[in-house]
Amino acid sequence: MPFLEIKNIKTHFQKKRGGFFSRTLDTVKAVDGVSIAIEKGEILGLVGESGCGKSTLSRTIMQLIPPTQGEVILENENLTNLDAEQVRQRRLDFQMIFQDPYASLNPRMTVWSTLKEALSTRHGNLNHKELERAVITLMERVGLDHKFMRKYPHEFSGGQRQRIAIARALAPEPKLIIADEPVSALDVSIQSQILNLLKDLVNDLGLTMLFISHDLSVVRYIADRIAVMYYGKIVEIGETESLMEHPQHQYTKALLESVPKILSTD
């Protein structure tokens, strides 16, 4: 039984078009019939261009956008049938990491209050001492010095900020993490640090991860399997190496060809 199963998900948006009297509704099919199954402990890479629907898909899985049709099944429970309150409870099990840590952290909250808030969603009755211990553990887990607990996001570098965002995602002890372009905004040298951290976390904490990126070399490195998305549909899915070496679909081939390569000889 897969850990997360997505069955024939469709997320359509209505778009207004035309003048006041001749108004018609266009349907934008952002996600158009996607089925994926992710096993426990697996990292599934999701690649595609902007506008192909990969972020809409991730938000549909998170139940942030209701799907037009289809089911999201997490550990045998159909999330699409739950009401808002139950979804909020279940959402502790799946957390998100976003691309831009500058935008996704509250600039007016210190690391301490950000993490404290995230921790108390799962453990509402911790006292100050216990909370402090939990925050310290979290910060060390993601490679941050706990001395920086009282600092604000703007006092950190981009890489450190992404670490805070990761710590916040880990705080409610999730089982599934959806990472939406988590390293795209970072420099090469910082990028490798964050990738190492994510891989360690998945191994040590037994997490399952959906890793969304447009950077194929990053996905190739981190993912066990890759799904290629194009215009709201999954056009190809397979084991990382076989997909990279022998792409079947025309679009996957085009995508692989356009990746710039370093022309080194060794």
Add this chain to the structure above:
Amino acid sequence: MPLLEVNNLKTYFHTRNGIVRAVDGVSFSVEKGKTIGIVGESGSGKSVSCYSLLGLLPMPPGRIESGEAIFDKYTDLLSCGEKVLRTVRGKRIGMIFQDPMTSLNPYMRIADQIIEPLRLHMGMDKGSALKKAIHALDEVGIPEPDNRITMYPHEFSGGMRQRVMIAMALITNPEILIADEPTTALDVTIQKQILDLIKKRQKELGTAVIFITHDLAVISEICEDVNIMYAGRIIERASATELFANPRHAYTRSLLKSIPANQTKGEKLYTIPGLPPDTSQIISGCAFRERNQIGDQSKCLTDSRPEFKEIEPNHWAQDCPGCLS
């Protein structure tokens, strides 16, 4: 005689927390029709050096402390003053920025923005400027240019907007094009189109290109000569083929090693320990010493900044024994 020769450029920012030495003695030259690349992490000073050339820095807090930038034999861009600079910027030296959404004016139609340089620098009348603008959009591959030109930037996709920026930067046939991370915000497939487009237009017009990016793979595809910047200085320079086949400086080697594409799957990615040095502190000795794992840290210079030398024919690097070993 190179088209542009920058010598010992120093740009400092005088902030409340002290002097930030963003660019600390940078020299490079650009030959006609050639492409040079400037690579570095954020904060290494790559953008600031190019902004200094065109007088685009906010001053204060920025200040150009020393140096010269001789453009076309006679004009020193750093000391010529705003009036002369205006005849150069946007006409003889064009620029493309990273984010086409913020560099295009959202309130103006594409037409009005794209004919502005023609009206200003060439004194063309509106009709013929418009004709030329439509032609320019056609050349960068925008379908139905006569129709699209009346639209606003938000009606274009990211890749299309970057095409508009390229058309706009090249419309006056500049001798130099400065491209500051022009593809960083774009998808891989679009990135390839834009890189191909820049190459194609460069060939047709004979423009020299200064390409700024942090992406080594992009640099290796487009540039002839590569400069690696670290903490406000150039630490290594060679032709792209030489640099990627035979990187000498420890920083360049570490960068190449930390790219996921160069790594076997399952193994831990190599990471450069620590952070780039704080350029508001005076750096004595080798700036990379603290983070140097690949070379021999113990041999790094501690008392004087390493000299930038030609260590092999046409291969320059900072001459620090620790970083080169």
